[in-house]
Amino acid sequence: MSMRDPWIRRAAVLLVxxxxxxxIPVQGRVWIFGLLVLxxxxxxxxxxxxxxxxxxxxxxxxxxxxxxxxxxxxALAERALPEPLVLDRVEIVGLVKDWNAAEDKVVGIILVExxxxxxxxxxxxxxxxxxxxxxxxxxxxxxxxxISFRGHLERPKSLGTSGGFDQRLYYGVRGLSGTMYxxxxxxLLSAGKSSLTWKIRQxxxxxxxxxxxxxxxxxxxxxxxxxxxxxxxxxxxxxxTGVLHVxxxxxxxxAFVLGLSWMLFSFLPRQLRIFGTILAxxxxxxxxxxxxxxxxxxxxxxxxxxxxxxxxxxxTLRWLFFAAVGLFIHNPLxxxxxxxxxSFSAAWGIxxxxxxxxxxxxxxxxxxxxxxxxxxxxxAQIATLPLLIxxxxxxxxxxxxxxxxxxxxxxxxxxxxxxxxxxxFFGELSAPMFQASLWLxxxxxxxxxxxxxxxxxxxxxxxxxSLFWLIWYGGIGVVLWGRERTLFTLNVRWVxxxxxxxxxxxxxxxxxxGKYAQAVQRRLVNLSLIPxxxxxxxxxxxxxxxxxLLLWSPWNSHHDLEVVMIDVGQGDAILIRTPEDHAVLIxxxxxxxxxxxxxxxxxxYLLHTGIGQLDALLITHEHDDHIGGVRSVLAVIPxxxxxxxxxxxxxxxxxxxxxxxxxxxxxxxxLRLLQAGDRIDLDSGAWLDVLGPHRVLEGxxxxxxxxxLVLKLHYLGQSVTLTADIEEEExxxxxxxxxxxxxxxxxxxxxxxxxxxxxxxxxxxxxxAVMISVGKNSFGHPTRxxxxxxxxxxxxxxxxxxxxxxxxxxxxxxxxxIPGRERILKLK
Numbered sequence: 001m002s003m004r005d006p007w008i009r010r011a012a013v014l015l016v017x018x019x020x021x022x023x024i025p026v027q028g029r030v031w032i033f034g035l036l037v038l039x040x041x042x043x044x045x046x047x048x049x050x051x052x053x054x055x056x057x058x059x060x061x062x063x064x065x066x067x068x069x070x071x072x073x074x075a076l077a078e079r080a081l082p083e084p085l086v087l088d089r090v091e092i093v094g095l096v097k098d099w100n101a102a103e104d105k106v107v108g109i110i111l112v113e114x115x116x117x118x119x120x121x122x123x124x125x126x127x128x129x130x131x132x133x134x135x136x137x138x139x140x141x142x143x144x145x146x147i148s149f150r151g152h153l154e155r156p157k158s159l160g161t162s163g164g165f166d167q168r169l170y171y172g173v174r175g176l177s178g179t180m181y182x183x184x185x186x187x188l189l190s191a192g193k194s195s196l197t198w199k200i201r202q203x204x205x206x207x208x209x210x211x212x213x214x215x216x217x218x219x220x221x222x223x224x225x226x227x228x229x230x231x232x233x234x235x236x237x238x239x240x241t242g243v244l245h246v247x248x249x250x251x252x253x254x255a256f257v258l259g260l261s262w263m264l265f266s267f268l269p270r271q272l273r274i275f276g277t278i279l280a281x282x283x284x285x286x287x288x289x290x291x292x293x294x295x296x297x298x299x300x301x302x303x304x305x306x307x308x309x310x311x312x313x314x315x316t317l318r319w320l321f322f323a324a325v326g327l328f329i330h331n332p333l334x335x336x337x338x339x340x341x342x343s344f345s346a347a348w349g350i351x352x353x354x355x356x357x358x359x360x361x362x363x364x365x366x367x368x369x370x371x372x373x374x375x376x377x378x379x380a381q382i383a384t385l386p387l388l389i390x391x392x393x394x395x396x397x398x399x400x401x402x403x404x405x406x407x408x409x410x411x412x413x414x415x416x417x418x419x420x421x422x423x424x425f426f427g428e429l430s431a432p433m434f435q436a437s438l439w440l441x442x443x444x445x446x447x448x449x450x451x452x453x454x455x456x457x458x459x460x461x462x463x464x465x466s467l468f469w470l471i472w473y474g475g476i477g478v479v480l481w482g483r484e485r486t487l488f489t490l491n492v493r494w495v496x497x498x499x500x501x502x503x504x505x506x507x508x509x510x511x512x513x514g515k516y517a518q519a520v521q522r523r524l525v526n527l528s529l530i531p532x533x534x535x536x537x538x539x540x541x542x543x544x545x546x547x548x549l550l551l552w553s554p555w556n557s558h559h560d561l562e563v564v565m566i567d568v569g570q571g572d573a574i575l576i577r578t579p580e581d582h583a584v585l586i587x588x589x590x591x592x593x594x595x596x597x598x599x600x601x602x603x604x605y606l607l608h609t610g611i612g613q614l615d616a617l618l619i620t621h622e623h624d625d626h627i628g629g630v631r632s633v634l635a636v637i638p639x640x641x642x643x644x645x646x647x648x649x650x651x652x653x654x655x656x657x658x659x660x661x662x663x664x665x666x667x668x669x670x671l672r673l674l675q676a677g678d679r680i681d682l683d684s685g686a687w688l689d690v691l692g693p694h695r696v697l698e699g700x701x702x703x704x705x706x707x708x709l710v711l712k713l714h715y716l717g718q719s720v721t722l723t724a725d726i727e728e729e730e731x732x733x734x735x736x737x738x739x740x741x742x743x744x745x746x747x748x749x750x751x752x753x754x755x756x757x758x759x760x761x762x763x764x765x766x767x768x769a770v771m772i773s774v775g776k777n778s779f780g781h782p783t784r785x786x787x788x789x790x791x792x793x794x795x796x797x798x799x800x801x802x803x804x805x806x807x808x809x810x811x812x813x814x815x816x817x818i819p820g821r822e823r824i825l826k827l828k
Contacts, residue, residue, distance in 0.1 A: 006062075011321035013063050017070025018328055018335045022077055029075045036068050070328075077332035078158075081172045082120065085155040089183055091115065093148045094122075096192070098289055100205075100228075101139040104128060107228070108141070110180070120177040122153065127181065136185035144192020153180040160804015160820030161567050163463070163608030164601065166336075173337040174292040197286045203424045208434060215441040219434070222410060223417050224287065225253045225294045232594070234445070239392075240452040242399020243406050254297040256414045257284045258305070274305050281305075287421070293339045299323050300347050316351050320344075338391050342384050349383025350376045352480065377403045382476070386469050389461055393607040396458040398451055409444050413437045460636045463608045560811035561686055561715045563745075566605055567800040567820065568597040569775030570751065571625030574722060575606070576713065579684040583611045586618045586711070586722060591628025598629020603636055605805075611637070616680070618643040619659070620709040620724035622650075627659030634661050639670075643680075645693050645709040646673035655704070674709060676737070686715040691741075692726065692734045700729040701755055710734060712743065715810045721765075723749040723756075731758035741765050744815060745808060748772045748790075752782020752799075757789060769817055771806055772799040 024032055094110040106126035112118055126138045141147060155178035159166040171178060201224055208216040217229030227235070238244040261280035265273045285291075285298040303323035307316030324344050327334050334340045357363065358375035366374070381400060389395060396402070420433030451457060478486050564575040568589030576584040585606075589597025606612075617639050619627050634642070642664060644651065651666055664671055674680075680688040692710035700706040708724035721743040726734075727750060735741065735758070746767040749756035751774040770790055774781050782799065790797050796817075798806050804820025 005318060007318050008321050010062060010066050011318075011325045014066040014070040014325055015321070015328060015335065017067040017072075018074030018077075018332060019070075021071035021074030022332075022336045024075070033071065033075070036064075036071060039064065073328075073332050074335055077335070078169075080333065081158075081168055082155050082177050084157040084168075085117075085153070085178070087116070087153040089150055090153055091148070092151050092153070092180070093146070093189070096141055096143050096145045096147060097121065098198070099141050099143055100226075101134075101141075102229075106134055106138050109176075110147075113146070117153065117177065121175055122178055122180045123171075123176055124151070125179065125181045137188060138182070138186060141186070141188070142192070142194040143198050144194050146189040146192065147186050148189055149186035150183045151180045152183060154178050157802075157804075158821055160800070161601065161605060162805070162820070163604055164567075164805075169333060169336055172333045173331065173340075195289075197289060200287065200421060200424060201289065204421055204430075207424060207430060211434070211438060213438055213442070215438045215445060218441050218445070219413070219417060219437055222253065222256075222414055223421060224289070225291045226288075237445070237448050237452045239394065240396065240458045241402045241448050242396030242458065243402055243448070253288075253414075254281060254284065254294060254301050256411060257281060258301050260411060260415055271309065274308055278302050278305055293343075296327060296334070296340055297343050299327060300343055304347060304351065317348070320347055320351065338387065341387050345383040345387060346380040349379040349381075353379035353382060353476070356480075373407055374404055377407060386464075386472050389464060389468075393460055393463065393604055394458055395461050398454065398457050402448070402451060405447075406444065409440060413440050413444075416440070460603070460607060462610055462612050465610075560809040560816075561684065563713065563720055563808040563810070565747070565771055565773050565800060565806040565808075566602060567775075567805045568601050568629070568773070569801075570777040570781070571597060571628065571775070572620065572724065572773045573597065573602050573629065574747075574773075575611075576682070576688075577609075577611070578682050578686055582615045582683055583613070584616045584618065584680075584682065584688075585614050585633065587620055587626040587724075588617070588629030588633045590625040591632075592624070596629055596632055598632030602629050603633055606633070606637060613637065614639040615682075616641050616643055618674070618709060618711070621645065621704050621707060622653065622655035622659055623704055623725065624655075624659070626724070627655070630659055631661050641670050641672055643672045643674045643709070645707055646675040647693060647707045648696050650696065650703070650707060676734070676739075684715070686713065688713055691721075691739055692730055694730075694733050694737055697729055697733065701727055705750060705755075706730040716812060718810045718815060719743045720745040720747070720808065720810070721767075722747050725750040725753075725756075727753065727755040728758045731756065731761050735761045735764070744768050745817075746770045748782070748786065748797075750781075751777070751779075752786040753779070754783040754785050757786055759789075762789070767795060768815065769796040769798060771808075772797065774799055774801050776801070 020032070021029065092110070092112060093114040094112045097109040097111055099108040100106070105128075106124075108124045108126075109121060110124045111121050126134055129135050156168040156171065158168055204223070205220065208219065214231050214234055217227075217231065218234065220229055221227045235244060257280060258277060261277040262273070265276040268276060281298050281301050285295050288294040300320065300323050303319040304316055307319035309315070324340075327340065354372065354375040357378050358371050363371045363374060378400065381403070416433050417437040420430040420437065423430035423433060481489075559579050561579055562575075562577040564577070566573040566575060566589070571590035572587040573589040574586040576586070583606075585602070588602050591597065614633075614637050617630065617634065619630060619642065621627070633639075642660075644656075644660075650656070666673070674690050676690055676692050676694040678690040680690070682688065689712045690709065691712055693707045697703060697706045702725075705725040705727050706729045708726045708730065710724060710726055710730070711722045713720040713722065719742070721741070723731075723746070731749070741761055742765050744767060746765065746769075748770050752772045772782050787797070798817060798819055800806060803822060806820070807818040809816040809818065
């Protein structure tokens with residue numbers, strides 16, 4: 001019923017056009033634009049009666065114009081993003097827009113007022129100096145101050161890994177150009193006046209700091225939408241139980257405020273109740289300091305409330321779509337922002353789906369408040385499920401039950417906490433309120449901790465692909481429209497167009513015998529999309545078989561062997577994917593106290609590309625930048641066996657023990673020791689030769705590096721040499737064995753270290769291209785000597801810090817290198 005409203009249709013088509021314009025690859029946008037233009041010409045100038053019928057209906061060209069406008073606007077959105085840039089020790093004069101000082105770090109938002117990046121806004125971080133203290137005046141600044149300092153400035157590069165986190169887009173949606181960190185002290189040029197809402201937030205933070213509890217960060221997240229102070233272990237607990245959205249800057253905070261205010265103002269007349277709730281939302285958004293996700297959710301919430309001034313659900317949906325279009329026009333990048341997608345989808349689900357769910361027999365006998373709370377929760381999760389799976393590749397199996405439980409707990413926490421916020425300037429009056437909120441959160445944390453430890457509390461899932469989206473949202477559409485009504489509508493459309501299809505078919509087979517052409521025409525004319533009752537079951541099975549054939553068929557399988565150097569920063573993670581869809585992973589990236597590339601990068605990439613099992617995981621050596629992410633990958637992805645270099649007692653050292661999962665020892669059947677001369681057969685005629693270690697080396701510049709696993713991949717007469725972190729000692733040891741070192745693609749050892757520039761080996765081969773896996777580091781990798789060496793040899797060089805994730809395709813047509821950024825190189 002809602003799609004009959006012309007304004008909803010136009011807004012929806014505009015947003016759909018923007019969505020496709022933003023997500024279609026750059027190479028395909030020109031073709032799609034041309035197709036849309038041709039359809040417009042066909043619509044307006046050539047036989048328009050085919051579209052309009054006997055009665056002229058301007059709605060069709062309006063929808064076409066909306067689609068084209070949205071497509072162009074969405075496709076051009078990324079042009080608003082600033083180009084990547086790195087400036088070191090640059091003088092900055094800027095205005096403080098926001099400021100948050102803690103014991104170990106200061107974070108603020110700075111609007112630059114002078115210099116090359118004038119007028120741009122950056123996120124500034126100030127870290128402790130060598131003495132462990134934050135120097136000078138940094139902790140005394142407040143919003144409105146004009147300051148001068150020296151800093152390191154970075155504008156992020158475009159996304160280089162498919163399915164990864166796009167930091168450039170994330171900043172662009174929030175009005176930021178990049179990040180900077182301070183180098184030295186700062187000077188206050190002029191003092192400003194901070195806002196009342198900032199003072200309230202600071203006052204609350206100061207009071208909460210007196211409680212030594214992990215729940216204080218959670219309470220700040222609920223009150224202000226700021227999740228920066230929530231400990232990582234607590235955030236992981238919330239991810240597993242499916243309730244992280246409640247404690248982060250998201251629409252959930254606004255939804256709680258909206259629901260609470262709506263109940264508090266229940267005694268007012270309808271219009272005053274709506275405007276009172278709107279005022280409460282505006283005050284809450286101001287209290288959160290203009291937090292971008294909170295502001296966005298507030299606009300959508302206000303739109304829903306304004307819709308209630310009209311009649312029925314259509315008016316509410318119309319305002320919701322108007323708000324979405326307004327946000328899109330203001331910042332077209334928002335169409336790609338996950339937070340916006342989730343907020344809009346959840347709001348749509350609550351408006352459209354929750355009344356149907358609340359009317360089911362299962363919920364019909366429940367109290368009204370509980371019934372609508374459950375219905376709203378289920379509706380929001382149904383509407384957002386594909387988005388959550390595509391973004392996080394995780395599905396909380398207990399999330400539904402936990403969300404219903406948490407809804408009432410967090411409502412109480414928010415209500416009591418906001419009372420404490422209002423009393424924060426009255427000394428001890430606010431303390432009981434905050435204490436009560438923290439007690440509630442502590443009990444909630446205890447329950448969530450127990451639930452998070454349940455088997456299969458959440459599962460990692462493969463990227464289901466576009467077909468899942470089509471079936472999921474198409475199924476919702478069929479349920480809303482009605483199955484019989486949907487089939488009838490499709491059949492009517494088919495009857496309308498099949499005569500033209502019959503004429504076209506007759507033209508295509510005009511050279512065939514007349515009886516055959518007439519038979520085809522008769523079949524087309526008599527064909528119906530609604531089968532007879534007795535034929536529906538075969539049709540369903542036939543449709544299912546057709547879908548399976550389209551998904552899994554010889555013409556859809558790839559025939560190239562793929563080698564992927566995943567961009568994990570300063571470390572290695574290389575994926576080999578065979579034509580028969582088997583996979584071998586070599587290393588899994590770095591791990592530190594605050595970052596695990598296995599969990600954050602490698603695992604999402606594997607799931608995004610549809611890899612749910614590994615034939616083998618090979619670990620080249622024990623350094624954290626190679627073995628660090630192994631545990632996270634093995635904990636989720638079933639793996640047939642794990643290969644490590646045969647280095648004797650070195651496997652018992654602390655680095656190997658900490659890197660390998662518990663129970664995976666030299667005695668384990670799942671662990672294989674590899675050494676020079678071994679061969680690992682893959683499929684389709686591909687195999688890996690183990691070139692090293694030839695023997696255990698000791699007393700070298702780095703024994704760990706010089707006992708690395710060195711591999712050479714062969715396929716269709718082409719080869720790729722993967723050298724891990726070997727240095728001159730192991731390079732010389734392998735070179736002197738006389739093994740064939742010729743290769744088409746060469747991975748530069750040890751991230752481009754000068755200790756791996758062993759020229760006898762390098763000059764014995766003529767690679768068509770070389771690759772370096774490298775990220776930000778303090779070692780100077782890749783060194784100038786290494787870069788100059790390959791430049792002088794005029795051999796193309798690809799590096800992950802510049803080109804992102806690098807894909808190498810080996811097939812009968814030769815080699816093709818596809819970087820995540822910039823050019824594609826085809827080699828014969």
